[in-house]
Amino acid sequence: MKAVFDSPVVEVFPFTSATADGYARIRARHRVAPADAIHLAGAATAGVNLSPAST
Numbered sequence: 001m002k003a004v005f006d007s008p009v010v011e012v013f014p015f016t017s018a019t020a021d022g023y024a025r026i027r028a029r030h031r032v033a034p035a036d037a038i039h040l041a042g043a044a045t046a047g048v049n050l051s052p053a054s055t
Helices: 017-029 034-045
Strands: none
Touching: 017 034
16 A cells, blocks of 8 residues: 555645544534535645536
8 A cells, every 4th residue: 555655646645633623523514424515625725626516
């Protein structure tokens, strides 16, 4: 598993208090699973655009 995280295409972001706050807001407002909320909060904290793509 270490080889996956040592890959140049993988970047691991820290789970910060801002991420925890985002997680709590997502779980309070939306009916999403805890694992999904963690992913969304982490992505939002890292600055990933979470807007749906228009097709």
